[in-house]
Structure formats: C-alpha cells, structure tokens
Amino acid sequence: MKLDVSAMENNFAPVHAGVGDDDDLGLFGAGADLPAMELPTCADFDGFQKTNKEMLKHKKGTTTLAFIFDKGVIVAADSRASMGGYISSQTVRKIIEINPYMLGTMAGGAADCQFWHRNLGIKCRLHELANKRRISVAGASKLLANILYSYRGMGLSIGTMIAGWDEKGPGLYYVDSEGARLVGSRFSVGSGSLYAYGILDEGYRYVMSVEEAGELARRAIYHATFRDGASGGCVSVYHVGPDGWTKLSGDDVGELHYKYYPVQATPVEQEMADAPAA
Amino acid sequence: MVGKNCFAIASDRRLGVQLQTVATDFQRVFKIHDKLYIGLSGLATDVQTLYQRLVFRHKLYQLREERDMKPQTFASLVSALLYEKRFGPYFCQPVIAGLGEDNEPFICTMDCIGAKELAKDFVVSGTASESLYGACESMYKPNMEPEELFETVSQALQASVDRDCLSGWGGYVLVVTPTEIQERVIKGRMD
Numbered sequence: 001m002k003l004d005v006s007a008m009e010n011n012f013a014p015v016h017a018g019v020g021d022d023d024d025l026g027l028f029g030a031g032a033d034l035p036a037m038e039l040p041t042c043a044d045f046d047g048f049q050k051t052n053k054e055m056l057k058h059k060k061g062t063t064t065l066a067f068i069f070d071k072g073v074i075v076a077a078d079s080r081a082s083m084g085g086y087i088s089s090q091t092v093r094k095i096i097e098i099n100p101y102m103l104g105t106m107a108g109g110a111a112d113c114q115f116w117h118r119n120l121g122i123k124c125r126l127h128e129l130a131n132k133r134r135i136s137v138a139g140a141s142k143l144l145a146n147i148l149y150s151y152r153g154m155g156l157s158i159g160t161m162i163a164g165w166d167e168k169g170p171g172l173y174y175v176d177s178e179g180a181r182l183v184g185s186r187f188s189v190g191s192g193s194l195y196a197y198g199i200l201d202e203g204y205r206y207v208m209s210v211e212e213a214g215e216l217a218r219r220a221i222y223h224a225t226f227r228d229g230a231s232g233g234c235v236s237v238y239h240v241g242p243d244g245w246t247k248l249s250g251d252d253v254g255e256l257h258y259k260y261y262p263v264q265a266t267p268v269e270q271e272m273a274d275a276p277a278a
Numbered sequence: 279m280v281g282k283n284c285f286a287i288a289s290d291r292r293l294g295v296q297l298q299t300v301a302t303d304f305q306r307v308f309k310i311h312d313k314l315y316i317g318l319s320g321l322a323t324d325v326q327t328l329y330q331r332l333v334f335r336h337k338l339y340q341l342r343e344e345r346d347m348k349p350q351t352f353a354s355l356v357s358a359l360l361y362e363k364r365f366g367p368y369f370c371q372p373v374i375a376g377l378g379e380d381n382e383p384f385i386c387t388m389d390c391i392g393a394k395e396l397a398k399d400f401v402v403s404g405t406a407s408e409s410l411y412g413a414c415e416s417m418y419k420p421n422m423e424p425e426e427l428f429e430t431v432s433q434a435l436q437a438s439v440d441r442d443c444l445s446g447w448g449g450y451v452l453v454v455t456p457t458e459i460q461e462r463v464i465k466g467r468m469d
Contacts, residue, residue, distance in 0.1 A: 001440055001467065061297070061443070080443075080469070085405055087441045191297055225469040229297040229443040232469030254467035263465060 003252050005234060007091045008079065052155055061230025063192030063221055064094060064105040065200060066161045066172055068185040070207050072241040073163040073170045075103050076217035078192070078225050078253070079233035081110055090233035099124055101244040102140060102164035107190040108157035108177065116158060120144045137164040137171030141181055149179035159189040165240050192224030192231035199223050210239055214248040222260065225253045279400040279414065279434075281427035284455040285383040287315050287375045288431045290404075290439050291448040291463075293322055302447040302468065310336050311346040312459070314376035315452060316356070319404035320390065321369035328368050332356065349376030349384040353394055360392035367391050371403035381456040406445045409438035428453045428460070436466050 042048050064077040077094035080087060094106040096117040104120065106113035123143050127135040135143075141162040148158060158177040165171070174182040174189065186204060188196040199220035208216070214237045221235040235256065237248040279286050293304035307317045308329045316332065318325040335355060339347050347355070353374050360368060367390045375385045387401035388394055395401065399418050402410035413434040422430060432451050439446035449464030 001436060078469075082443050085442055085444050087443055090440075227299050229294060229299060232443075232467070253469040257468040258465070 001254070003090050003234060003254070005091050005250065005252070007089075008093050008234070008236070008250065049154055061228075062094060062107045062190035063188065063196050063224035063228060063231040064107050064161065064190055065186075065188035065193070065196050065217060065220055066105065066163045067187070067200065067204060067213075067217070068170045068172050069205075069213050071210055071213070072165060072239055073103075073172055074213045074217045074237065074239055074248075075105060075161070075163045075245075076214075076221050076235060076237040077105055078221055078231040078235060080225075080231055082230045087232070092233070093236075095236055095238055097245070098140070098162070098164075101134070101166075101240065102137065102162065103238055103240060103245050104163075105161045105189065107159040112156050112158050112177070113160060116144065116147065116156075117160070119147070120162075134166065136166040136168065137162060137173060138166075138168075138183075140164070141171075141173035141175050145175045145179065145181035148175065148177050152177070152179050161187050161189060163240055165242055165244070170240065188220070188224075190224075190231065192221075192228030195224040195227045196220040210241075210248070214239065218249065218251065218256070219260070222253055222256050226257065279418065279427060279431050280383045280385055280398065281422040281424060281453075283377075283381055283383070284424045284427060284453060285375045285377065285385060286424075286427045286431040286451060286453045287317050287373065288435050288449060288451040289317050289319070290406075290435065290445045290466075291450055292444070292446055294444060297443065299447060305450075307450060307452055308333075310352060310376075311340075313381075313454065313456075314347065314349055314352055314374075315454065316352075317373040317375070317403070318370045319373070320371050324368040324370045328359075328370050328372070331359065335359070349374065349378050352376065353384075353386050353388075357388060357392035357394050360388060360390065364391055371407075373401050373403050375454075377454065377456060404445060406438045406442035409441045410434065413438045424453050424455050424460070428462070432462075432464050436464065440467055 061082045066073060066075040075095055079092050079094060081089040081092045096104045096106060098104050098117060098121045104117045124135045124140050156177040160175050162173045162175060174187045203216045217237050218235050225231045232253055234250050234252050236250045238245050239248050287307050289306040291302055291304055292299055293301040307315055309315055318328060336347055356372055369390055371390055373387045378384045385401050386394055386396045387403050400414040417430050417434045428451060435449050446466055447468050448466050451464060452461045
C-alpha cells in the first residue's frame with residue numbers, strides 16, 4: 001500500500017526574518033544556558049520524575065545514519081513513529097533542517113527532538129547575528145549537548161546527529177540526552193542501527209560519488225527497516241555539501257524491497273500460471 | 279471471515295523476537311482436514327507444539343470414528359486442550375475455521391486458556407487484533423462470493439498489519455469452498 005507522503009513535504013519558506021518581535025529575553029538573557037523551562041513544585045521531585053520517565057519511556061524505535069565522505073556528509077533516516085507496538089505514523093520527518101547548511105536527525109522522543117532542534121536553530125541564528133558569521137558544526141553540537149546535559153536525568157530521550165558543512169569542511173557529531181557528544185565520521189542511531197551498520201560498514205569508502213554514497217545510505221536504511229520492527233515507512237537521504245544541504249531522495253520502503261529483491265516465480269508457480277492456458 | 283458457503287483464513291508471515299525479524303515465511307495457518315483449518319498466533323514454539331498435538335488428536339479421532347471431525351467438535355477439543363494448561367498456559371490465541379454439516383461455514387476464536395468465542399462474520403487474533411477488528415468491521419459484507427471474500431480479507435489484513443510494528447512482512451490467505459481450496463501468498467510491505 002503506497003504511503004501518502006504529503007506530510008513530509010516542506011511547506012514552510014525558509015525563515016530568515018529572525019526573532020525581531022521577541023520581547024522577553026528568556027532565550028538570550030543571562031540565564032540562556034541554564035534550564036529555562038519550569039519545573040514542577042512537588043514534595044518528592046525525584047520520585048515524581050521517576051514515574052514520569054517510566055510513563056514517557058521511548059525506546060528510540062527508529063533508524064538514522066550519517067557519514068562523512070570526500071564530497072560532504074550523507075544523512076539518512078526512516079520515517080516510522082511507533083508507540084509500543086502500534087505504528088502511529090509512517091511519514092514522520094526525522095531529518096530536521098536546522099538551517100540551510102546544517103541538518104539534525106531525530107531518534108527517541110519525537111517531541112523532544114523537534115523542540116530542541118528548533119531551539120538549536122534559534123540559537124544558531126542568534127549566533128550568526130551576534131557574530132556576523134555562521135556557527136560551526138562543533139559549536140552548534142556543543143550548544144545542544146550543554147542544554148541536554150543540564151536536563152540530564154529528567155527523562156528527555158534524544159539521540160541525534162548534527163551534520164553540517166562549515167569552514168573546516170564537513171562536520172558530524174553525535175549528541176544524546178545522556179549528555180554524550182562524540183565526533184566521528186560514521187554514526188547510526190536507533191533500534192535499527194545495528195542492521196544499518198552492517199551494510200554501511202561493508203560498503204563504506206571515503207572516496208565515493210554523491211550517487212554511490214546516497215545509494216549506500218538508502219540500502220542501509222532499507223535493510224534496517226526490513227529487520228527492525230520499529231523502523232519503516234520511507235527512506236529519506238540528504239547530502240550536505242559546501243553549498244548547504246539537498247534532499248537526494250525519498251523512497252517508500254515497500255517499493256524499495258521489490259526493487260532490490262524482485263519477485264521471481266518459482267518453477268511450480270510458473271507451471272500453475274501456465275496450466276489453465278494449456 | 280465467513281462468506282457465502284465458504285470461508286477465508288489468513289495470517290501474516292513474520293517470525294520475530296520482539297523488534298528483530300527472524301523469518302518472513304513462518305506458517306501460522308495449518309490444515310486439520312480438507313474442510314477445517316486452524317490459525318495460531320502468539321509464541322511460535324507453542325504454535326508449532328499445539329498444532330502437532332491437535333493433528334495427533336485428530337488422527338486418533340479419525341482412526342476411532344472413521345470420519346473427519348466436525349468444526350464445532352474440534353473447537354471444543356482445542357478449548358479443552360488449552361484449559362488443561364490453565365496454570366501454565368500455551369501462549370497462543372487460535373482462530374478456527376471450517377465447513378460443517380451441509381457446508382455451513384463455522385468460525386471461532388479463543389483466548390490462550392480456551393474461552394471460545396463464536397461469531398457469524400469474522401474473528402481475529404494477534405498483536406494487531408485491535409486494528410483487525412476495525413478493518414474487518416468496516417470491510418465485511420454478508421454473503422460474499424469467494425473472489426470478493428479473498429479481496430476483502432487481503433485488504434483488511436494488509437491495512438491492519440501496516441499499522442503494527444510486529445506483524446506483516448507478507449500475507450497468506452486461504453479461501454475454502456465446498457469444492458476447492460485456494461491458497462495465495464500476498465506481496466506486502468516488508469517493513
């Protein structure tokens with residue numbers, strides 16, 4: 001059954017208007033790096049947080065990957081959102097466009113990822129305005145990692161990769177809600193990551209064309225969707241080059257399977273198909 | 279699902295260990311005799327063991343009575359077999375479908391300790407059962423011919439398993455009429 005992917009189209013014009021109308025200094029006041037969200041007032045804060053965490057526990061059911069090669073960074077993800085066993089959506093945009101030259105991936109709690117990536121986009125824009133130059137990928141990932149570290153233990157569930165191109169060339173960082181920030185050239189995050197690593201590690205070379213790299217990423221995510229129950233939907237592949245990111249492809253996994261493994265009639269089936277005609 | 283003097287029984291084909299898919303050709307619908315089929319969902323080892331036990335019991339019955347078991351009798355047999363293990367159950371939910379006297383279609387489902395639930399239209403079981411109830415309810419019509427029944431069952435199955443992480447990876451549909459048995463493997467989303 002073909003998926004309706006209209007939900008994945010980008011309907012918003014790139015926002016360069018900035019934050020002119022912001023009156024409250026909440027985000028770029030003195031306390032910008034401290035937790036700015038309200039915390040509940042209750043007798044047993046830790047106990048409350050613990051029950052909260054259990055209730056909202058997300059198991060990072062997804063597959064995302066990113067790798068650096070000589071022509072930039074490839075970022076790819078599936079598009080399934082699952083709530084336990086139930087598939088709540090097959091057309092989730094897991095690759096978040098932070099700004100025209102930086103991408104973030106979503107794994108874990110969808111709300112957490114969406115909010116904090118957008119927040120990161122705001123901070124990056126503010127940095128550009130304040131310093132008259134774009135923020136580096138290292139800087140952007142550090143901003144996010146610091147915010148997530150300050151909320152450590154409160155049940156945020158985020159496993160993201162920040163990929164971009166800055167003055168030093170392609171950059172890729174893995175940032176998660178436990179506070180980890182790792183620099184690297186190949187990452188895969190989510191429940192399907194092990195399957196994706198199998199394909200990615202086997203086919204990876206530093207020197208590849210953009211098409212080859214995109215095809216490697218697509219196959220890796222496809223294999224993860226096949227084996228992992230919590231991954232599926234569509235594979236989106238993006239390429240980040242010196243001029244920013246471009247979306248290379250978005251393919252429905254249901255159709256990709258039959259493209260990679262076309263159905264071949266077994267001899268018995270072939271006979272059965274021919275028999276009525278005979 | 280019941281049609282006009284026929285029935286269809288269908289299943290998905292996935293075998294998995296929680297989220298990991300191990301096989302995509304797992305058989306869940308088994309033949310007891312030409313006009314009686316059982317579909318078993320749940321723990322794979324119990325599916326296979328229960329099927330083997332039921333075939334054993336049915337063969338003994340055939341030897342003693344020199345005829346095939348009626349679907350209603352078979353359902354009672356399954357129910358008793360499951361309740362025997364009340365305090366250490368088989369983790370299976372069976373779906374039984376057969377053509378009884380005068381080729382009247384008979385379907386029923388059970389929980390894992392043998393509570394029989396008869397229905398006149400359709401029965402479902404498995405991890406996607408809630409989805410299946412919804413899909414079957416909306417797609418079912420009484421007195422469908424075998425071809426239409428096949429389409430309905432396939433569409434209901436595919437629509438429901440596409441909303442479940444733990445089901446799918448192909449489908450298997452069997453339509454049984456008094457004169458013939460048609461089995462088909464459905465190409466579905468493999469994610």
